Amino acid sequence: MVNEILIAGFGGQGVMLMGQILAHAGMEQDLHVSWMPSYGPEQRGGTANCGVVISEDPVGSPVVTEPTECVVMNLPSLEKFESSVRPSGHLFVNSSLCDQEVKRDDIQVVTIPVTEEADRLGNARVANMIMLGALASCLPNLPFDAIKASLRAVLPERHHQLIPINEKALERGRELYQQQ
Amino acid sequence: MDQDLQLVKGNEAVAEAAARAGCRYFFGYPITPQNELPAYMSWRLPELGGVYLQAESEVAAINMVYGAAGAGVRVMTSSSSPGISLKQEGISYLAGSELPCVIVNMVRGGPGLGSIQPAQSDYFQATKGGGHGDYRMVVLGPSDLQELVDLTYESFNIADRYRNPVMILGDGIMGQMMEPVRFPELLDPQTLPVKEWATTGRGGKRKENNLINSLYLDAEACWEHNQKLGEKYRQMKENETRWEILYEDAEFYFAAYGTTARIVKKALESLRQRGYSVGLVRPISLWPFPDQAFASLAEKARGYVVVEMSMGQMVEDVRLAVGSELPVEFIGTAGGVMPHPSDISDKMETLIREVGGHK
Numbered sequence: 001m002v003n004e005i006l007i008a009g010f011g012g013q014g015v016m017l018m019g020q021i022l023a024h025a026g027m028e029q030d031l032h033v034s035w036m037p038s039y040g041p042e043q044r045g046g047t048a049n050c051g052v053v054i055s056e057d058p059v060g061s062p063v064v065t066e067p068t069e070c071v072v073m074n075l076p077s078l079e080k081f082e083s084s085v086r087p088s089g090h091l092f093v094n095s096s097l098c099d100q101e102v103k104r105d106d107i108q109v110v111t112i113p114v115t116e117e118a119d120r121l122g123n124a125r126v127a128n129m130i131m132l133g134a135l136a137s138c139l140p141n142l143p144f145d146a147i148k149a150s151l152r153a154v155l156p157e158r159h160h161q162l163i164p165i166n167e168k169a170l171e172r173g174r175e176l177y178q179q180q
Numbered sequence: 181m182d183q184d185l186q187l188v189k190g191n192e193a194v195a196e197a198a199a200r201a202g203c204r205y206f207f208g209y210p211i212t213p214q215n216e217l218p219a220y221m222s223w224r225l226p227e228l229g230g231v232y233l234q235a236e237s238e239v240a241a242i243n244m245v246y247g248a249a250g251a252g253v254r255v256m257t258s259s260s261s262p263g264i265s266l267k268q269e270g271i272s273y274l275a276g277s278e279l280p281c282v283i284v285n286m287v288r289g290g291p292g293l294g295s296i297q298p299a300q301s302d303y304f305q306a307t308k309g310g311g312h313g314d315y316r317m318v319v320l321g322p323s324d325l326q327e328l329v330d331l332t333y334e335s336f337n338i339a340d341r342y343r344n345p346v347m348i349l350g351d352g353i354m355g356q357m358m359e360p361v362r363f364p365e366l367l368d369p370q371t372l373p374v375k376e377w378a379t380t381g382r383g384g385k386r387k388e389n390n391l392i393n394s395l396y397l398d399a400e401a402c403w404e405h406n407q408k409l410g411e412k413y414r415q416m417k418e419n420e421t422r423w424e425i426l427y428e429d430a431e432f433y434f435a436a437y438g439t440t441a442r443i444v445k446k447a448l449e450s451l452r453q454r455g456y457s458v459g460l461v462r463p464i465s466l467w468p469f470p471d472q473a474f475a476s477l478a479e480k481a482r483g484y485v486v487v488e489m490s491m492g493q494m495v496e497d498v499r500l501a502v503g504s505e506l507p508v509e510f511i512g513t514a515g516g517v518m519p520h521p522s523d524i525s526d527k528m529e530t531l532i533r534e535v536g537g538h539k
Contacts, residue, residue, distance in 0.1 A: 023358060035187070061443045
């Protein structure tokens with residue numbers, strides 16, 4: 001089984017961290033993993049994305065061009081990547097920042113207003129963890145506890161006081177996924 | 181899970197592997213896509229009692245490497261394509277003066293300023309001597325991050341063994357991606373053998389001054405020096421050639437190195453699942469080029485497809501190794517574009533059809 005995951009959004013939304021937590025969790029499950037950031041003449045507030053491959057076999061190209069799971073955290077990312085999702089794959093849309101309908105009807109669409117949900121938890125910056133909680137729920141290879149453990153491993157120690165709110169956000173994401 | 185596994189970015193993996201190999205001196209100048217390497221060294225080496233210095237230019241950095249290597253320490257510099265071009269004069273001097281060091285090139289699209297995306301278009305420069313004069317250096321092309329770590333560690337031993345520069349040839353993807361790696365143990369440079377030739381002062385013990393120099397004004401003396409170097413390069417060929425062959429009983433082969441080889445492996449598996457008898461020759465040392473690998477397949481192989489992120493460079497070495505009896509086809513991408521597995525397998529299917537191979 002191979003998951004080729006693409007996570008896209010604005011710089012600063014935490015899309016790189018989401019990918020690193022997934023890759024770390026895959027590594028903890030003894031799976032082959034890779035993480036690859038988009039890199040270019042990027043700037044703060046510009047678009048950023050990363051590709052994560054989680055596989056039972058060694059990873060070929062770490063560059064994800066046809067994701068099985070795709071997360072779009074903003075409208076430019078939805079416009080750019082909607083067409084790339086593999087048929088019957090999953091598209092996770094941050095509806096707080098995407099006021100546009102998904103046109104594809106051959107993929108599973110999961111819509112979550114993560115900014116509002118994060119505000120409700122009391123910290124707008126955990127929007128990415130809500131989305132990660134939803135995304136991880138559709139990856140059977142990655143137990144939810146592995147995601148939580150990887151959050152601790154990947155997050156720099158100076159931010160560890162934020163782990164409880166991030167865990168709460170992961171769980172909220174899982175709930176929202178299960179409700180859909 | 182294996183407790184020693186760490187999820188690390190390629191550029192940082194090289195840096196840590198070098199530190200573990202006893203490298204305590206790094207001189208460089210920033211350029212994308214390898215900046216995480218010097219950034220890592222800027223805190224890691226001082227932590228280990230070493231020196232990190234951002235030079236005023238690539239030319240300055242490679243000449244600082246010359247100075248440190250002359251003083252007998254393990255030293256590294258890194259850059260990406262345009263920056264490596266600037267270092268070529270220094271590399272020639274290092275080889276001419278027989279100084280060991282490790283140079284990392286995380287290749288990006290060229291020529292000129294090119295792009296900042298991954299490429300393999302510096303193969304000629306790396307393997308054929310980008311600088312002047314009759315010199316050679318071992319060039320290693322890892323294809324995943326564990327191999328990048330292991331070869332970086334080993335490259336310091338190779339450099340010291342032959343008193344010669346060694347190059348690690350990666351690419352933008354290898355520098356930027358993260359993969360799980362296991363690091364070798366941290367080596368204390370004090371435990372390394374003393375380099376008797378280093379210019380560290382006579383200290384009241386040595387009778388003669390040590391001299392590090394690449395200038396031989398007398399033609400005969402310069403010729404003798406070149407013969408000595410030539411013998412060293414012959415020994416490198418004998419001892420430092422590395423390669424991997426997948427499926428030694430196949431009829432048709434891909435040849436690819438570095439990041440491209442891992443993409444080719446995906447194309448290879450899909451072809452084999454469809455019943456094609458295909459394998460892969462993956463040169464790991466790009467110089468010395470593993471001619472032996474191709475010779476070992478001569479009885480059975482019926483054709484090759486060479487895949488590179490260039491307009492066709494290593495393909496020339498493959499043609500030299502294979503000879504004119506067999507078809508050697510090429511497919512490449514340039515400027516920072518990645519080859520696609522389906523284009524790679526299409527190329528192989530076309531070759532097999534033309535040659536009339538079996539499914």
